[in-house]
Amino acid sequence: MVSLARKSLQREWPRYLPAVLAICFAGVMLFMQAALMLGIFGSAAVYVTKSSSDLWVGYPGTQSVSQGRAISADVETLLRMNPNITAVEPMQWVDGDWRSPHTNGGVSVYVIGINPNQDGQIFDQALDASLRPLLLEPGAVIVDRADLGQLGVESGSRAKIDGKSVHVVATTTGLRALGGVNVISSVETACQLTSCNDKNRAAYWVAKLKDPKNAATVRSQLLGKPAFGTYDIWSASEFAQRSQFYFLLDTGAGGAFLLMTIIVVGVGLVVASQALIAVVISSAREYATLNALGAGMAALRRVVLEQAAWIGGIGLLFSAGVSLLLLMLAHSRDVSVEAPPAMIMVWAGVVLGIAMISGLWAMRGLLRADPALLLR
Amino acid sequence: MDQPHPHRNPMPAPALVATDISKSFISGIVKIQVLNKLSLSVLPAELTLIAGPSGCGKSTLLSIMSGLQYSDGGKVVALGEDLTGASMGELEKFRLRHTGFVFQGFNLFTALTAIEQVELPLNYLGVGKHEAHERALEALREVDLSHRANQFPAELSGGEKQRVAIARALAKKPQLLFADEPTSALDASSGSTVINLLHKIAREHRTTVLCVSHDPRLIQHADRVLAMEDGEIRRDWRTESDFDINEHLHATKGIH
Structure with a gap:
C-alpha cells in the first residue's frame, strides 16, 4: 500500500x-x-502539601492558607482529647515587612512559625532534618534560596522584619510563595517578630491521625463544639484544593x-x-x-x-x-x-x-x- | 495489422451511448448552452477522437460521458449501466471499476516515484501489495518506462510524465479510457508516442478509448473521428475504411 x-x-x-x-x-x-x-x-498550597498533617483547623470561611486568621488555643485541647489524633501543633501566619541593607524599601514577607523540633509536621517534607533545629535559635529564619536576591541577603546574613533583627540561618528550595516571600521561623520567633498579642492564638492548628483514612470521621467528631471557640476543620487534601481553587477562581x-x-x-x-x-x-x-x-x-x-x-x-x-x-x-x-x-x-x-x-x-x-x- | 479489425462483422454493441444530452453553464448573467440534445455512440476496442476547436464543448462531452459530471438532460449509458441517475458515490465506484483517465496536465504527485504513481489507484481498487507492484511494473513496461520506475516526476520529461499517467490509467485494466488533450503539452515526437500508445491500448486491450483534442496531428491515428463545433457533431468518419458509422448505428440501434 x-x-x-x-x-x-x-x-x-x-x-x-x-x-x-x-x-x-x-x-x-x-x-x-x-x-x-x-x-x-x-x-498556593505548598504549606499543606509539604506537610504531613492530616487535619487543618482554622478560622471558618478561610479560603486559602494565606487568608488565615488567628483562632483560640482552646482548639488544641479539643484536638488532644480525641483518641484518633496522635500529634497536634500550631502554625503561625503573620505578615511582615522585611528590610535589609541591600533592598530598596521593604519586601512583604509571610512569616510562618512552625514547630522546630524533629517531630514537627509543618514543612517536614521541605526542610531537612538538619535544618529544623536551627530554628530553635531566637530570630533564626530559613528562606527559599530563589528569594535571596529579592530579600537582599545571603545565607548567614542578618536583616530586619518589622524592625526586629533576624538571622538567615539556612536556605531551602521549593517554598516560593505567591505575592510575597515565605520566611520560616519557629512559632516563638514568629511571635516575637510581629505584633503577636496572644501567644496562645495561632492561625492554624494541625493534627496527625492514627489512620489518615479516618479524616472525615474525626472531622465530624470535632465539629460543632462552640465551647472551644470559632473554628472550622478541613482534611489536608481538602484544604490544599481549597487554596488552589481560591487562587484559580477568585484571583x-x-x-x-x-x-x-x-x-x-x-x-x-x-x-x-x-x-x-x-x-x-x-x-x-x-x-x-x-x-x-x-x-x-x-x-x-x-x-x-x-x-x-x-x-x-x-x-x-x-x-x-x-x-x-x-x-x-x-x-x-x-x-x-x-x-x-x-x-x-x-x-x-x-x-x-x-x-x-x-x-x-x-x-x-x-x-x-x-x-x-x-x-x- | 494481423488482428481482424474489431468493429468488422459482427458489429459489437456500443460501449458508450449518449442520448439527447444537454449542458449549459452560467457565466455572470449569461447562460451558455454548451451541448444541446447531442447523441453519440462509441464502439468498443477502438480509438475514437472528438476533434474540434477550443470551447466547442468536447471536454464537457467527455466529462459527462465518463461520469465526472452530470448533464442537464438526456441519458448516458456506459457499459450497459445507466449513469444518468447515479449518485456521486455510485459514479465514483463505476469510475474505479471501469475507467481510466489521461489529462492534459499530467497531475502526478511530486512525492511519488513513477511506479508508486501507478500503484496508488490500484490500492483503492483493493489490489494486494505484491500484485499492485507487478501490475504497475507491467503497465510501465507497456509504456516503455520500466527503466524509469523509481524516478520522481521532476526527473522525467513531459512525454515520460504523460506515459506514466497512461500507465497509471492502464494498470487498472479499464474497459473505458478517457483522454483529454493528451498531447497538447507535448512536442511532436512525444505526442506521437502518446497517441500511438492510446491506439495500441484500444487494439490490444480491447479498451474503448475516447479522446478529445484540438490537435489535428491525432486524426490520422484515430479509428474514428467526430468533428465537433458549437456543441454539435458536424462530421463523423472512420480513418481506415469507408465504413459509414452513422449508417450502421441508424440501422442497428436507431441512434444518431
Missing part, C-alpha cells in the same frame, strides 16, 4: 514544516503555561489561564490548518485525478487526516523535547513548575486534537479537487 500521506511528508517535508512548527509552538506554549500554572497552584488567574489557552489553541489551529490547507490545495489537481480514477472523496479525506495525524505526532515530539529543555531550565532557576503525568496526557491529547481539527478544517481544500475542473 502506497501511503500518500507519509511519502508526501517524507519527501516534501519543507511544505509541511510550517504546520509542524505551528503545532510545536502551540504545544510548547500550552505545556509551559500548564506547568507554570500547576507550579503556581502548588505554591482571576483561572480566567487568565483559560484566555491564554484559548488564544494559544486558536493560533495553533489557524496556523496549522492554513499551512495544511495550502498543501492540500497545491495538490488539488492530483487529488482530482485520483478522484477521477475512482478514489472516493472519503478516501482522499482520510489522506488529509493521516497527514494531520503525522503532523500532530511530529509536532508533539518536537514540543515535548523543547518543553523538557524549558522545564529543566525552569528547575535550574528555581521557577515553580510542575508536570504530573495526568497533565502530560491531557496536554498530548489537546496538541493532537489541534492537529486533527486542523486536518478536518483543511479538508475544505479538497473541494477544489473536482475532476470535472481538470477538463476545462
Whole structure:
C-alpha cells in the first residue's frame, strides 16, 4: 500500500514544516503555561502539601492558607482529647515587612512559625532534618534560596522584619510563595517578630491521625463544639484544593489561564490548518485525478487526516523535547513548575486534537479537487 | 495489422451511448448552452477522437460521458449501466471499476516515484501489495518506462510524465479510457508516442478509448473521428475504411 500521506511528508517535508512548527509552538506554549500554572497552584498550597498533617483547623470561611486568621488555643485541647489524633501543633501566619541593607524599601514577607523540633509536621517534607533545629535559635529564619536576591541577603546574613533583627540561618528550595516571600521561623520567633498579642492564638492548628483514612470521621467528631471557640476543620487534601481553587477562581488567574489557552489553541489551529490547507490545495489537481480514477472523496479525506495525524505526532515530539529543555531550565532557576503525568496526557491529547481539527478544517481544500475542473 | 479489425462483422454493441444530452453553464448573467440534445455512440476496442476547436464543448462531452459530471438532460449509458441517475458515490465506484483517465496536465504527485504513481489507484481498487507492484511494473513496461520506475516526476520529461499517467490509467485494466488533450503539452515526437500508445491500448486491450483534442496531428491515428463545433457533431468518419458509422448505428440501434 502506497501511503500518500507519509511519502508526501517524507519527501516534501519543507511544505509541511510550517504546520509542524505551528503545532510545536502551540504545544510548547500550552505545556509551559500548564506547568507554570500547576507550579503556581502548588505554591498556593505548598504549606499543606509539604506537610504531613492530616487535619487543618482554622478560622471558618478561610479560603486559602494565606487568608488565615488567628483562632483560640482552646482548639488544641479539643484536638488532644480525641483518641484518633496522635500529634497536634500550631502554625503561625503573620505578615511582615522585611528590610535589609541591600533592598530598596521593604519586601512583604509571610512569616510562618512552625514547630522546630524533629517531630514537627509543618514543612517536614521541605526542610531537612538538619535544618529544623536551627530554628530553635531566637530570630533564626530559613528562606527559599530563589528569594535571596529579592530579600537582599545571603545565607548567614542578618536583616530586619518589622524592625526586629533576624538571622538567615539556612536556605531551602521549593517554598516560593505567591505575592510575597515565605520566611520560616519557629512559632516563638514568629511571635516575637510581629505584633503577636496572644501567644496562645495561632492561625492554624494541625493534627496527625492514627489512620489518615479516618479524616472525615474525626472531622465530624470535632465539629460543632462552640465551647472551644470559632473554628472550622478541613482534611489536608481538602484544604490544599481549597487554596488552589481560591487562587484559580477568585484571583482571576483561572480566567487568565483559560484566555491564554484559548488564544494559544486558536493560533495553533489557524496556523496549522492554513499551512495544511495550502498543501492540500497545491495538490488539488492530483487529488482530482485520483478522484477521477475512482478514489472516493472519503478516501482522499482520510489522506488529509493521516497527514494531520503525522503532523500532530511530529509536532508533539518536537514540543515535548523543547518543553523538557524549558522545564529543566525552569528547575535550574528555581521557577515553580510542575508536570504530573495526568497533565502530560491531557496536554498530548489537546496538541493532537489541534492537529486533527486542523486536518478536518483543511479538508475544505479538497473541494477544489473536482475532476470535472481538470477538463476545462 | 494481423488482428481482424474489431468493429468488422459482427458489429459489437456500443460501449458508450449518449442520448439527447444537454449542458449549459452560467457565466455572470449569461447562460451558455454548451451541448444541446447531442447523441453519440462509441464502439468498443477502438480509438475514437472528438476533434474540434477550443470551447466547442468536447471536454464537457467527455466529462459527462465518463461520469465526472452530470448533464442537464438526456441519458448516458456506459457499459450497459445507466449513469444518468447515479449518485456521486455510485459514479465514483463505476469510475474505479471501469475507467481510466489521461489529462492534459499530467497531475502526478511530486512525492511519488513513477511506479508508486501507478500503484496508488490500484490500492483503492483493493489490489494486494505484491500484485499492485507487478501490475504497475507491467503497465510501465507497456509504456516503455520500466527503466524509469523509481524516478520522481521532476526527473522525467513531459512525454515520460504523460506515459506514466497512461500507465497509471492502464494498470487498472479499464474497459473505458478517457483522454483529454493528451498531447497538447507535448512536442511532436512525444505526442506521437502518446497517441500511438492510446491506439495500441484500444487494439490490444480491447479498451474503448475516447479522446478529445484540438490537435489535428491525432486524426490520422484515430479509428474514428467526430468533428465537433458549437456543441454539435458536424462530421463523423472512420480513418481506415469507408465504413459509414452513422449508417450502421441508424440501422442497428436507431441512434444518431
